[in-house]
Amino acid sequence: MMRWAVALAGGALLAALAVAGYRHLYPDLDAPMARTMAILDARGTVLGQYRTPSAEEIRGLPNADSVMLGRRLLNETARLLPDNVGNALNCNACHMAEGKRPLGNHYLNAGSRYPRYMPRPGREIDLADRINGCLQRSMNGRPLAKDAPAMVAMLDYMHWLNRGLVPGSRVAGLTEGPIDSTLSPDxxxxxxxxxxxxxxxxxxxxxxxxxxxxxxxxxxxxxxxxxxxxxxxxxxxxxxxxxxxxxxxxxxxxxxxxxxxxxxxxxxxxxxxxxxxxxxxxxxxxxxxxxxxxxxxxxx
Ligand code: HEC
Ligand code: HEC
Missing domain, CATH: 1.10.760.10 (Cytochrome c-like domain)
Known part of the structure; x- marks a missing residue:
């Protein structure tokens, strides 16, 4: 009896150490991302620090079910939205680390950048229009109604990433990295x-x-x-x-x-x-x- 208890306690301790050690070595292995970034106002003045939230934090939200559904939809888009996706891609094939990675088309500012004028459509669009743009082009599919639960869930996920940012402010990390566009391609x-x-x-x-x-x-x-x-x-x-x-x-x-x-x-x-x-x-x-x-x- 005693020996079992000791063995169990020892096993639990080892497991805890293993998890702690793993986290220490590879803190963001599941979703590589910057942990903190400056929050800037329109002039570039630092207003504070943004902390990228982990998916575990979704549990505590008042709209946790919708945010969690949004997270799933962005990861498993082709499977969950067969009527709207016309190819084999998921949103996060291009929006790296669940939309949290700077230079990887992150969603961190998406929740507060719209509505805005965009040259491609030549008009002001809101965030749902922007998502529908990716559905029709990147996903070669069909738009969602703006009040469809799947659309609301993806918007809720993006607004969660954007939490705490006052209007007009943004997270400093760029969505796209620099590239020399004067180079001739071969x-x-x-x-x-x-x-x-x-x-x-x-x-x-x-x-x-x-x-x-x-x-x-x-x-x-x-x-x-x-x-x-x-x-x-x-x-x-x-x-x-x-x-x-x-x-x-x-x-x-x-x-x-x-x-x-x-x-x-x-x-x-x-x-x-x-x-x-x-x-x-x-x-x-x-x-x-x-x-x-x-x-x-x-x-x-
Ligand atoms: C094939 C790659 C690809 C896929 C798949 C894709 N996107 Fe995008 N998305 C992009 C790129 C590249 C941009 C940057 C703007 C551009 O198109 O020039 C972008 C921009 C966006 C933006 C604007 C972000 C901002 O801060 O302004 C949102 C929101 C977005 N996508 C959502 C989605 C959603 C939701 C899906 C799935 C339904 C999706 N995307 C699928 C490549 C993709
Ligand atoms: C180790 C496997 C691996 C290698 C090697 C790799 N990729 Fe990817 N690539 C991925 C994965 C996985 C994704 C989806 C994003 C994710 O899950 O992180 C992706 C996404 C992409 C996307 C956006 C989604 C799409 O289908 O259009 C492009 C573009 C891309 N890779 C181009 C390249 C190019 C070009 C190279 C070579 C320089 C390359 N990849 C090398 C695994 C790889």
Whole structure:
């Protein structure tokens, strides 16, 4: 009896130590992200510090069920919203670390940046319109009604990340990393680099890889299951910036998991190769950039 009790207590202690040690070594392994960042006002004056919340904190919220549903929808979009998603992607394939990683298309400021004027649609849009933009382009699918529970849940998740920010303030971390957009792309060189650095996960034909349950483990980069030509990721320099600062996914972790971030020219060449591969058309493309100049890397 005694021996069992001692063994149990010892086991529990070891387990606790193991968890503590693991957390110490790899604090953000499940969602690599900056822990604190400055909160800035419109002029760039520091107003305070923003702390990126962990998913565990959702439990204590008054709207925990909706925020948790939003989190799931952003991670498992293709499976949970088959009527609205027309490819095999999930939102967080491009919005890294559940939308919490600087330079990885984070959602930290999304909750307070809208409504705002955007050159692509040429009008003021709200956050639900912005999400629907990604549904129609990045997800090659159909928009959600603004009051649909799934839309409300995704908005609630983004507003939770944005908690405590007064209107007009923002978290300092940028959504996209810098890239030298004066570099000329060499897609033939990009093809060679793609085969060496990307194909192992994303497939030789950019088709991605599914896991045993049929869900996408490594998302497709081109073909029918990928984003359409109207997506931000279809633009050469946006894709290059994303790849440079986020790919492979451990690129920005500290050693031993991390590694050096790739050179701008490599990212531009690889992006030139995969963005130009066959992908779905975007029916609404004729309505884009009607009032503002088209970016030089637009596909149409
Ligand atoms: C193929 C990549 C990709 C996928 C998939 C994707 N997005 Fe995006 N999203 C982007 C990029 C790139 C931007 C940056 C702006 C742009 O398009 O130029 C963006 C911008 C946004 C923004 C604006 C953020 C801000 O701070 O202004 C929101 C919100 C958003 N996406 C939500 C979603 C949601 C919700 C989904 C899933 C339904 C989704 N995205 C799927 C690539 C993607
Ligand atoms: C170790 C596997 C791995 C490697 C290698 C890798 N990726 Fe990814 N990539 C991922 C995963 C996983 C995601 C989805 C985001 C996430 O879950 O972190 C992703 C997402 C993407 C996306 C956005 C989603 C989409 O389908 O469009 C692009 C673009 C991308 N990777 C390009 C590249 C390029 C280019 C390379 C080579 C330089 C590369 N990746 C190397 C695993 C990998």
């Amino acid at each position: 897609p033939a060189r990009g093809q060679v680099l793609y085969a060496a650095q990307c194909a192992a996960c994303h497939g030789a034909q950019g088709e991605g890889q599914r896991d045993a349950s049929g869900d996408m483990a490594f998302p497709p980069l081109w073909g029918d299951d990928s984003f359409n030509i109207g997506a931000g990721m279809a633009r050469l320099y946006k894709a290059a910036a994303f790849v440079k600062h986020n790919m492979p996914p451990a690129a920005t972790l500290e050693p031993p998991l991390g590694q050096a971030v790739m050179a701008d020219q490599d990212a531009v060449d690889i992006a030139a190769y995969f963005t130009a591969q066959p992908r779905p058309d975007f029916a609404g493309k004729g309505k884009d950039w009607q009032h503002d100049p088209k970016p030089k890397d637009a596909r149409y």
